Amino acid sequence: MNSRRAGPPGAGKQPVATASPWRASRERQHDRAVKREAVIRAAAQAFNEKGYHNTSLDDIAARLEVTKPTVYYYVSNKERLLFQCFVAGVERIRAAFREVRDLRAPAGERLNAVLRHYGEAMASEFGWCMVRAEDQDLSPAMSRHIKALKSEIDQGIRRLIREGVQDGSIARCDPKMTAFALAGALNWIAHWYRENQSMTGAEIAAAFVTIFEGGLRPRSAALKVAAGVRTRRRVRA
Amino acid sequence: MNSRRAGPPGAGKQPVATASPWRASRERQHDRAVKREAVIRAAAQAFNEKGYHNTSLDDIAARLEVTKPTVYYYVSNKERLLFQCFVAGVERIRAAFREVRDLRAPAGERLNAVLRHYGEAMASEFGWCMVRAEDQDLSPAMSRHIKALKSEIDQGIRRLIREGVQDGSIARCDPKMTAFALAGALNWIAHWYRENQSMTGAEIAAAFVTIFEGGLRPRSAALKVAAGVRTRRRVRA
DNA sequence: TAGGATACCTACTCATGAGTATGATCGAGG
DNA sequence: CCTCGATCATACTCATGAGTAGGTATCCTA
Numbered sequence: 001m002n003s004r005r006a007g008p009p010g011a012g013k014q015p016v017a018t019a020s021p022w023r024a025s026r027e028r029q030h031d032r033a034v035k036r037e038a039v040i041r042a043a044a045q046a047f048n049e050k051g052y053h054n055t056s057l058d059d060i061a062a063r064l065e066v067t068k069p070t071v072y073y074y075v076s077n078k079e080r081l082l083f084q085c086f087v088a089g090v091e092r093i094r095a096a097f098r099e100v101r102d103l104r105a106p107a108g109e110r111l112n113a114v115l116r117h118y119g120e121a122m123a124s125e126f127g128w129c130m131v132r133a134e135d136q137d138l139s140p141a142m143s144r145h146i147k148a149l150k151s152e153i154d155q156g157i158r159r160l161i162r163e164g165v166q167d168g169s170i171a172r173c174d175p176k177m178t179a180f181a182l183a184g185a186l187n188w189i190a191h192w193y194r195e196n197q198s199m200t201g202a203e204i205a206a207a208f209v210t211i212f213e214g215g216l217r218p219r220s221a222a223l224k225v226a227a228g229v230r231t232r233r234r235v236r237a
Numbered sequence: 238m239n240s241r242r243a244g245p246p247g248a249g250k251q252p253v254a255t256a257s258p259w260r261a262s263r264e265r266q267h268d269r270a271v272k273r274e275a276v277i278r279a280a281a282q283a284f285n286e287k288g289y290h291n292t293s294l295d296d297i298a299a300r301l302e303v304t305k306p307t308v309y310y311y312v313s314n315k316e317r318l319l320f321q322c323f324v325a326g327v328e329r330i331r332a333a334f335r336e337v338r339d340l341r342a343p344a345g346e347r348l349n350a351v352l353r354h355y356g357e358a359m360a361s362e363f364g365w366c367m368v369r370a371e372d373q374d375l376s377p378a379m380s381r382h383i384k385a386l387k388s389e390i391d392q393g394i395r396r397l398i399r400e401g402v403q404d405g406s407i408a409r410c411d412p413k414m415t416a417f418a419l420a421g422a423l424n425w426i427a428h429w430y431r432e433n434q435s436m437t438g439a440e441i442a443a444a445f446v447t448i449f450e451g452g453l454r455p456r457s458a459a460l461k462v463a464a465g466v467r468t469r470r471r472v473r474a
Numbered sequence: 475t476a477g478g479a480t481a482c483c484t485a486c487t488c489a490t491g492a493g494t495a496t497g498a499t500c501g502a503g504g
Numbered sequence: 505c506c507t508c509g510a511t512c513a514t515a516c517t518c519a520t521g522a523g524t525a526g527g528t529a530t531c532c533t534a
Contacts, residue, residue, distance in 0.1 A: 069524080072524085077522080132369075136291050215449065216410070216450050217407070217408060219456075304512070305493085306514090
């Protein structure tokens with residue numbers, strides 16, 4: 001009746017920009033893992049554009065210029081496909097934590113580094129899958145698994161915040177609420193980034209880190225008296 | 238096959254806590270508007286618990302202890318139902334802007350007031366509908382309408398930020414990015430609030446406002462010298 | 475070069491859920 | 505009492521999409 005499936009008319013048919021391992025001379029003996037990854041990638045892009053429930057496996061297959069049973073040849077079912085997309089995205093964030101773990105910098109800086117990678121991951125094609133993979137769409141077992149992964153990241157951020165408060169590189173605050181605020185702001189990138197790609201994920205993340213760090217209240221608050229002051233917060237010259 | 242529909246077994250059947258205008262002696266001549274609102278409320282709660290696509294109109298009807306055609310007697314279709322839920326939530330935020338418009342306080346304070354109401358709205362039963370009402374689930378016309386409402390709120394926040402920068406109550410910043418960060422953190426409440434109701438929406442919003450205002454960098458940065466900490470970018474003392 | 479394994483497709487099944495046709499019931503006005 | 509309109513239920517239609525059965529073409533190996 002009314003046209004669901006937002007997007008340009010005729011969408012869902014055109015092959016994705018990134019080359020499909022299937023196109024190009026039907027090489028059968030292509031590495032299975034490569035094709036499997038291509039399926040996951042195509043699924044992530046489709047979910048990102050049309051949402052999980054509005055994406056059929058036929059859509060995903062069409063993107064790869066194959067048919068549905070081929071997709072099922074590489075993944076067991078749709079929910080596992082979503083799960084794989086989720087894991088692919090989360091792995092980037094976990095990598096960021098690992099990368100930072102043995103860095104010998106103040107926790108505040110380590111946190112910023114993680115947040116930057118976090119933001120990049122959110123702006124990637126897997127961002128949608130990470131934030132919109134609702135537990136309601138998944139079996140209880142996978143829901144638990146996803147929650148555990150999310151919690152791990154949440155705890156990692158809280159830990160860095162606590163350490164930062166300890167070593168003086170972060171202002172005293174409630175680590176839990178602060179972690180929620182930070183993660184929320186970054187997670188939200190996955191919602192609007194689709195439409196406005198004028199900045200890269202890294203640039204957005206960097207901008208956010210600056211905002212988080214400085215806060216909204218002017219630093220040189222005591223000076224704000226005159227009428228049209230604009231000499232606020234001048235970093236030492 | 239595998240049990241979708243997360244939640245306690247047998248869920249979707251039990252009537253909702255808030256009384257249904259239908260229960261209680263079948264009063265026919267009850268105000269139509271009251272029943273219509275009850276439908277929207279029940280839908281919002283169902284969407285919030287199970288997601289839009291995992292909620293059937295039979296589910297919603299069961300919550301109200303009526304049947305599906307009765308629901309259709311009050312709303313034209315499912316997508317309009319989602320739309321109404323969205324509008325119900327957004328209206329609270331618009332009201333916050335109106336309430337603050339003629340206040341004669343610094344823009345920074347007006348912004349904080351709006352953010353607090355914003356957070357409360359997100360923690361309400363309509364929070365989910367506001368942030369998860371994907372344009373992909375709606376017809377192009379409604380999608381446009383929703384985007385317009387969202388944009389109005391976004392622009393309102395940006396305006397307050399700009400005014401705050403002007404009047405000195407907010408530190409200089411990029412209004413667009415800052416609005417994204419603030420709205421993102423608050424929107425995210427709708428995702429996790431379900432599971433942890435130890436704080437009210439207002440309390441959460443207040444906590445967030447405090448975090449946003451102060452920022453992560455310690456205010457008394459000049460004093461952090463003791464244990465080998467590198468005092469980064471010290472604000473002028 | 476037969477035989478198996480791999481990779482893929484055509485053509486289905488089947489459950490779900492949105493939306494509806496049709497009729498029953500009840501209150502109110504005449 | 506009788507009818508009309510508002511309200512609600514029973515019992516459907518019908519499109520969609522997940523998942524599968526079974527067959528086919530290609531490659532590898534012996």
